Amino acid sequence: MKIKRKDAFYGEFLIPGDKSITHRAIMFNAAAEGSAVVKNALLGEDCLSTIGCMRALGAAVRIEGGTVYVTGTSAFRDAECDCGNSGTTMRLLMGLVAGRGVNVKFTGDASLSKRPMERVARPLRLLGAKVETTDGTAPVYVRGSALKGCRVDTQVASAQVKSAVLLAALGAEGTTTVCEPLRSRDHTERMLAAMGAKIRTEGTSVTVEKSALHCVDVDVPADISSAAYFMALGALRGETVCKNVGINPTRTGILQVFDRMNVQYSLENERTVCGEPVADIRVKKSALRAVKLDRDIMPSLIDELPVIAVLCSLADGESVIRGAEELRVKESDRIETTAAMLRAFGGDCETLADGFVIRGKKSLRGGSADACGDHRIAMSAAVALTASEQGGEIAGADCVNISFPQFFAMLKEPEAQR
Numbered sequence: 001m002k003i004k005r006k007d008a009f010y011g012e013f014l015i016p017g018d019k020s021i022t023h024r025a026i027m028f029n030a031a032a033e034g035s036a037v038v039k040n041a042l043l044g045e046d047c048l049s050t051i052g053c054m055r056a057l058g059a060a061v062r063i064e065g066g067t068v069y070v071t072g073t074s075a076f077r078d079a080e081c082d083c084g085n086s087g088t089t090m091r092l093l094m095g096l097v098a099g100r101g102v103n104v105k106f107t108g109d110a111s112l113s114k115r116p117m118e119r120v121a122r123p124l125r126l127l128g129a130k131v132e133t134t135d136g137t138a139p140v141y142v143r144g145s146a147l148k149g150c151r152v153d154t155q156v157a158s159a160q161v162k163s164a165v166l167l168a169a170l171g172a173e174g175t176t177t178v179c180e181p182l183r184s185r186d187h188t189e190r191m192l193a194a195m196g197a198k199i200r201t202e203g204t205s206v207t208v209e210k211s212a213l214h215c216v217d218v219d220v221p222a223d224i225s226s227a228a229y230f231m232a233l234g235a236l237r238g239e240t241v242c243k244n245v246g247i248n249p250t251r252t253g254i255l256q257v258f259d260r261m262n263v264q265y266s267l268e269n270e271r272t273v274c275g276e277p278v279a280d281i282r283v284k285k286s287a288l289r290a291v292k293l294d295r296d297i298m299p300s301l302i303d304e305l306p307v308i309a310v311l312c313s314l315a316d317g318e319s320v321i322r323g324a325e326e327l328r329v330k331e332s333d334r335i336e337t338t339a340a341m342l343r344a345f346g347g348d349c350e351t352l353a354d355g356f357v358i359r360g361k362k363s364l365r366g367g368s369a370d371a372c373g374d375h376r377i378a379m380s381a382a383v384a385l386t387a388s389e390q391g392g393e394i395a396g397a398d399c400v401n402i403s404f405p406q407f408f409a410m411l412k413e414p415e416a417q418r
């Protein structure tokens, strides 16, 4: 994919639906009583993987335009679930099926088959689940067994791990409490509460009782992780507005980073849709300042770090990002792939075991980089090249289909989005 430099970038964007919320709306409704309509669903490859798995497990899922119609099933059937590239699909479903007495084999693509699954298997076993991984990774086998609630302390602040335990706990006798080292995104808790689950949150602990779910319609807000690329382009090159963006406080670490980097932005039309806070985000061209980020903020911006690193490359001063070792086990090793991309464009980025040191420059030259099969690297590279001196090329850019199939069309013609 060739990317031209642009000196000015202005536009109003209807960013596609939130990936985390779309996965959950489809999975949870598929396991609930009744039927539901999921509007503005993200239909990228990851969520299509979830739809394929829910069908394999016995739920009826129909796609019409951007709307997904789900009819739940009270009894899943034994199945093989191909989760493609999607960690959320595999990890959440491991928990969901564990509480439902079925035998399921989970597989994934080459990238997903390298990612750690014991972090989910271990806490599920504490509840009595029979889970087998293959040397810690996929294929993963979950076999039907009776579960009993207990207290689970997770080692990493991961919404995927937390959600897997909460979903298994819905089918476990008694009470389950999940305690995290830091609070991770809470879309699962919000949606399960709306579906009738007995669930409560206290600080970084979530407690759930055995509960049946009833279907709820969901209007999915735009994904702040996808909006982040266009927000960054507003800050670098002009002015952008991303409409209907989910601003759940467990997801808005990037806005705190904007405050600290001197990015000029405003939230407009703030409102609540289906239990999730939403706003239009306007971002204006700004003189960027370097920033220091540490572990505490990571769960609220983990997927935005590659594009935040692009902003740091064009900020005044040295930025230091620490406590981000989770990046090493995402769709690629994002510490290495982000640094390689920035260096390929003339940036100055040193890697640490748990993050980066990035010395900002007045401009990036541009050039060629490889997406390394990682959608967020492809889109961050596109932002860097749009704001570079010469533009350049991204190899393997079609992986944006994982989370944002319309990305390059929107990038090429921002004016057409009005």
Ligand code: S3P
Pocket: 019, 020, 021, 088, 157, 158, 159, 160, 161, 163, 184, 185, 302, 303, 326
């Ligand atoms: C997600 C949680 C995050 C995030 C991923 C989606 C979710 O992963 O990186 O893209 O939907 O729960 P972890 O919870 O493992 O950090």
